[in-house]
Amino acid sequence: EVQLVESGGGLVQPGRSLKLSCAASGFTFSDYNMAWVRQAPKKGLEWVATIIYDGSRTYYRDSVKGRFTISRDNAKSTLYLQMDSLRSEDTATYYCATHDVGFGDWFAYWGQGTLVTVSS
Amino acid sequence: DIQMTQSPSSLSVSLGDNVTFTCEASENIYGFLAWYQQKLGKAPKLLIYGATNLEDGVPTRFSGSGSWTNYSLTISSLEPEDIATYYCQNNHVYPLTFGSGTKLEIK
Numbered sequence: 001e002v003q004l005v006e007s008g009g010g011l012v013q014p015g016r017s018l019k020l021s022c023a024a025s026g027f028t029f030s031d032y033n034m035a036w037v038r039q040a041p042k043k044g045l046e047w048v049a050t051i052i053y054d055g056s057r058t059y060y061r062d063s064v065k066g067r068f069t070i071s072r073d074n075a076k077s078t079l080y081l082q083m084d085s086l087r088s089e090d091t092a093t094y095y096c097a098t099h100d101v102g103f104g105d106w107f108a109y110w111g112q113g114t115l116v117t118v119s120s
Numbered sequence: 121d122i123q124m125t126q127s128p129s130s131l132s133v134s135l136g137d138n139v140t141f142t143c144e145a146s147e148n149i150y151g152f153l154a155w156y157q158q159k160l161g162k163a164p165k166l167l168i169y170g171a172t173n174l175e176d177g178v179p180t181r182f183s184g185s186g187s188w189t190n191y192s193l194t195i196s197s198l199e200p201e202d203i204a205t206y207y208c209q210n211n212h213v214y215p216l217t218f219g220s221g222t223k224l225e226i227k
Contacts, residue, residue, distance in 0.1 A: 037164075
């Protein structure tokens with residue numbers, strides 16, 4: 001059974017940093033492109049970043065470029081999101097998700113999410 | 121960026137109804153369209169990819185159609201467990217973009 005378990009969320013002040021983790025199990029992690037998708041309270045879904053299966057390429061939405069870094073450790077089957085210079089508009093539940101195994105850019109499996117609140 | 125417009129934003133329905141909602145892309149996405157279901161307080165779940173392909177394990181009462189810029193999701197004979205918010209997603213080009221969702225409510 002595919003499992004994605006996010007951790008690392010919490011309350012953080014504007015301008016500070018936070019690092020999210022996503023522990024994967026039940027599938028061959030190194031075969032999948034991985035992504036972070038977020039959802040602000042009572043709002044819709046917003047793609048944040050994607051990393052290719054071997055870590056060779058990354059993609060970001062414009063609003064987080066230069067502030068967020070997606071990375072992965074295939075030996076540990078873990079995905080990360082380093083978030084720096086956080087803003088109030090980054091407040092959201094952050095979901096870890098797999099892309100399709102055939103490298104389609106839809107999201108086949110999702111974690112349960114971790115809440116990040118940016119507030120003073 | 122490709123904008124995805126979903127309509128309606130909410131829909132009041134009765135169990136057993138056939139329900140269709142739409143998603144329009146701001147440019148041709150060549151069928152690279154996925155649909156997700158999100159129940160209250162839960163993570164989204166993939167229903168359909170490639171505009172028409174049902175994800176494994178998804179009930180056959182769900183179906184997708186469309187091409188170019190216009191897509192739709194149909195639920196035949198609505199069941200209680202189908203009450204949720206539904207999102208479409210462009211996966212043709214980056215940035216990957218979602219519609220704002222259609223929320224189903226019981227009449």
